[in-house]
Amino acid sequence: MQPATRTKKLKAESRKKRFSCLQPSAFSLQPSITRNQHGFTLLEVLIVLFILGMIALMAWPGLGILDDRERERLTREKMEVIRRAIVGDPDRFDADGRRIIGGYVGDMEKWPDLWEARTDIKPSDLLPDGSLPDPLPDPPWTFGYRSSGHFAGKKWVWNYPFRKLLDYADHRDHIGGLETENEGQPRGLWTQYLEEHPASPPGEMEDARWKGPYIVPPSDEKPSDSQHWAETDDEYANLEPKWNPVLLKETWEDGDYSPVDGALGEHYDEKESFRLLQTDGRLTDGWGRALRFFITADQDRPGSTIFWIISEGPDKKGTYPTKGTFAAGLWTVDPDDIMSKAYDETDEYNKDNIVMKIYSHEWEAVFKEINEKKEMETEALFLRIKRAILGSSPGGMNDGFTGDVCRWPRLFRWEDPAWDDEDGIPVSYTKGQIRELWTRTPNSSDPGDDVDEPAWAHAGIGWRGEYLQTPWGINGEQFVRDAWDREVLFFKDNANDAIMILSRGIDGKFDFYDTDTLPEGAPDGVNDYLEPASYTEAIDVTTYNPNDAGGYNADNIVLIVRKSDWYPGFFTLNRFTVNNAVSLTTKACLFYDDGSTDIRVANRGNPEDGNFAGGVWDVGSASPPPYAFNYTNITANKIKTGARYLVFWNDTDGDNVIDAGENQYSAIYNISTNNSMEPRNDITLDANVDFSAAP
Structure with missing residues (x-):
């Protein structure tokens, strides 16, 4: 077959096939089934649909698209993270079965305070040049307590300093209070610098108990999500409620949900909607909006509180108590219109809210038990310190520091690289640590501050050993700590000798409310009497009030040790006799104070030296007066409590000092402030029998 003929034949067959599809038989409803043809079964269709659904489900979040159910789950996860940052893991218990409170509350033993940006100011309250009045009015009565900020370029920046939310007793916090609508955040969860005061930095701070951050500092991950509201200060100012410069008011009062003049009201607050999307330094929900926080009374448990965390859910709206109603330009106060009493979960705008409540009673009982134990431990520590200072005095034996050294322990302060007991003038410190209770060398840089050990020159008087267990720590960190791991404070009152x-205590605060002219710290309950460094100022312990008006001292643990607890002592020896005494050589010396002695000399001839005849030296009488020795609270010289030495010896070199090798006999008396033990038994010695060489 020729190629041309073959081509024509193929084209004819093709036309025949193409037109045959138009024949009625091609549209027949009768299935044309062959051995190699079949349709999808129902199971196969379902499997395909399931696979396609799974692919879509995985792709949807990858595109940044979440449904409300997923956002709710994410919100609850975030709330749980915040809860753990506040009170710790709920499943941790100590050996006694008590829940271990962690997080911020575990360290601070209180809720984190709520802080919001500086209060917004009405344009009519600004100065003519547009600047802020200084100081700002308080109460502000500007827009209530409404957070404020401004644009720096295209970025929204909060105005400083931050304001701590309070529950005002005069109920002026219709917004911006702990129990009313606010935009406060628990900043203490991630920063110690709460106020960020630009004029007096850093402003209010968390105290030394803070061990944070307890949560990752929040940042705005989607700064562009609010651009549809505003990108400039002017655009923000034009959001509702809008300021009317003629009427000098906004479209409606901030916090007014039902304006009587027909205005839209708080549920349509565009400014607030914009601010809630500014999440730099704000904890957010699954919809990328700032969470709401409240600290309210617990109406079921008087004295306890509730920490609220609220997400406004998918409708992004909520209705909150305002401590009253607004009409005719005035607020009518309703003190019961507060979160703890009036928050309505069934309100149209609250039904989809996601609410978490943390109750203070969950940790108050734990801390109460722990703090009671710490109080007892600290009180026991104070009793050990007291015993280290004055032994069992008054009444018992003074085997403490004052009984051995015959003076108060000095107060030392850390002056890098060593501890010192006085300033450069020099004047002794009235505040510091009593280091001499655990070391004979309290100042490693100055041997002149060493405490003497007992020696014959001051028999029975000197440092005998560690009176108080050496505190842990080195250098400036070695100080006595209470059960809260804070420095125990020591104050020396020279006027009252105490x-x-x-x-x-628990809150870590105290205040003397003193009126000294010397500089000291502001009476803020924390540093008073400590800062600035007026460490030599006169202390008057009588001004300390445990029931101070500020309440700083109510939980303090205080012990005052007075000199009258260990001085003066009582000692009466009616008579002593020394046989085989040597004229002008045999002597008796009572060491009644550090550096003070009372010496009797055989046959010296003074009235106090008694009688000497035939080697018998007799001083005092069985029925005094005269006394051999007599010390009371009214005698000119007074004796210190403790183990006082009365030494009889043969002073062969005549220097009135007991030297090694000289024969002696030491009588040791327990001197106390109790006069009921007097008089002492008469003593009779034989110099040839009872004396032995001094070591």
Whole structure:
């Protein structure tokens, strides 16, 4: 077959096939089934649909698209993270079965305060040049307590300093209070610098108990999500409620949900909607909006509180108590219109809210038990300190520091690289640590501050050993700590001859409310009497009030040790006799104070030296007066409590000092402030029998 003929034949067959599809038989409803043809079964269709659904489900979040159910789940996860940052893991318990409170509350033993940006100011309250009045009015009565900020370029920046939310007793916080609508955040969860005060930095801070951050500092991950509201200060100012410069008011009062003049009201607050999307330094929900926080009374448990975390859910709206109603330009106060009493979960705008409540009673009982134990531990520590200072005095034996060294322990302060007991003038410190209770060398840089050990020159008087267990720590960190791991404070009152020992207790605060002219710290309950460094100022412990108006001292643990607890002592020896005494050589010396002695000399001829005849030396009488020795609270010279030495010896070199090798006999008397033990038994010695060489 020729190629041309073959081509024509193929084209004819093709036309025949193409037109045959138009024949009625091609549209027949009768299935044309062959051995190699079949349709999808129902199971196969379902499997395909399932696979396609799974692919879509995985792709949807990858595109940044979440449904409300997923956002709710994410919100609850975020709330749980915040809860753990506040109170710790709920499943941790100590050996006694008590829940271990962690997080911020575990360290601070209180809720984190709520802070919001500086209060917004009405344009009519600004100065003519547009600047802020200084100081800002308080109460502000500007827009209530409404957070404020401004644009820096295209970025929204909060105005400083931050304001701590309070529950005002005069109920002026219709917004911006702890129990009313606010935009406060628990900043203490991630920063110690709460106020960020630009004029007096850093402003209010968390105290030394803070061990944070307890949560990752929040940042705005989607700064562009609010651009549809505003990108400039002017655009923000034109959001509702809008300021009317003629009427000098906004479209409606901030916090007014039902304006009587027919305005839209708080549920349509565009400015607030914009601010809630500014999440730099704000914890957010699954919809990318700032969470709401409240700290309210617990109406079921008087004295306890509730920490609220609220997401406004998918409708992004909520209705909150305002402590009253607004009409005719005035607020009518309703003190019961507060979160703890009036928050309505069934309100149209609250039904989809996601609410988490954390109850203070969950940790108050734990801390109460722990703090009671710490109080007892600190009180026991104070008793050990007291015993280290004055032994069992008054009444018992003074085997403490004052009984051995015959003076108060000095107060030392850390002056890098060593501890010192006085400033450069020099004047002794009235505040510091009583280091001599655990070391004979309290100042490693100055041997002149060493405490003497007992020696014959001052028999029975000197440092005998560690009176108080050496505190842990080195250098400036070695100080006595209470059960809260804070420095125990010591104050020396020279006028009243007393030492005050003070623990700041649970809250870590105290205040003397003193009126000294010397500089000291502001009476803020924390640093008073400590800062600035007026460490030599006169202390008057009588001004300390445990029931101070500020409440700083109510939980303090205080012990005052007075000199009258260990001085003066009582000692009466009616008579002593020494046989085989040597004229002008045999002597008796009572060491009644550090550096003070009372010496009797055989046959010296003074009235106090008694009688000497035939080697018998007799001083005092069985029925005095005269006394061999007599010390009371009214005698000119007074004796210190403790183990006082009365030494009889043969002073062969005549220097009135007991030297090694000289024969002696030491009588040791327990001197106390209790006069009921007097008089002492008469003593009779034989110099040839009872004396032995001094070591």
